[in-house]
Amino acid sequence: MRILLDTHIFCWWFYERARLTSKAFQVIKDAEEVFVSSASIWEVAIKVRIGKMEADPTELVGQIMLNDFQELPVWSKHALLVAKLPLHHTDPFDRLLIAQAISEPLNLVTVDPQLKQYSDLVIEV
Numbered sequence: 815m816r817i818l819l820d821t822h823i824f825c826w827w828f829y830e831r832a833r834l835t836s837k838a839f840q841v842i843k844d845a846e847e848v849f850v851s852s853a854s855i856w857e858v859a860i861k862v863r864i865g866k867m868e869a870d871p872t873e874l875v876g877q878i879m880l881n882d883f884q885e886l887p888v889w890s891k892h893a894l895l896v897a898k899l900p901l902h903h904t905d906p907f908d909r910l911l912i913a914q915a916i917s918e919p920l921n922l923v924t925v926d927p928q929l930k931q932y933s934d935l936v937i938e939v
Contacts, residue, residue: 816847818886818915820924821854821907823939825869828877838939841923849886850878851914857907891917902931912936 819827819842826833827842834842842848855875861867878885888910895913896906903909903926912932915922922929922936930936 815841815845816849816918816920817841817845817937818849818851818911818918818920818922819854819883820911820922820926820929821857822925823923824850824854825858825874827881828874829869835939838923838925841921841937841939848881848883849918849920850883851886851888851911853888853907853910853914886914886918886920888914889917899932903928 823834823838823842831839855871858867858869858874859871862869862871877883892910892914895917896909899909899913903912908926908929911922912929914920915935916933919935922933923939924936925939927938930938
């Protein structure tokens with residue numbers, strides 16, 4: 815299985831692994847390929863800058879390679895799909911992640927139950 819980690823899961827993998835459920839941990843360990851969206855790095859950078867999060871975006875980028883994860887760039891096909899998605903969820907980063915998962919296709923690993931409304935590709939952990 816090829817998976818895309820949502821921002822929470824990726825940050826927890828690096829900063830707070832104890833917050834991951836056993837299911838999340840196993841899904842990541844068993845995956846053929848693990849992807850992290852460049853949008854997740856962007857989201858973290860914004861949240862750090864406005865004081866909503868403590869993290870080091872540069873360190874997180876390094877962790878993508880150190881953990882043998884793959885970076886998934888944001889392509890125009892991802893951005894275009896966001897406009898076509900129903901408004902089940904209003905967070906722009908989550909909407910972009912689901913668009914990426916559908917476009918590639920990848921299973922999106924998330925803690926957000928709202929995202930399951932978009933696709934069977936969503937794995938809630």
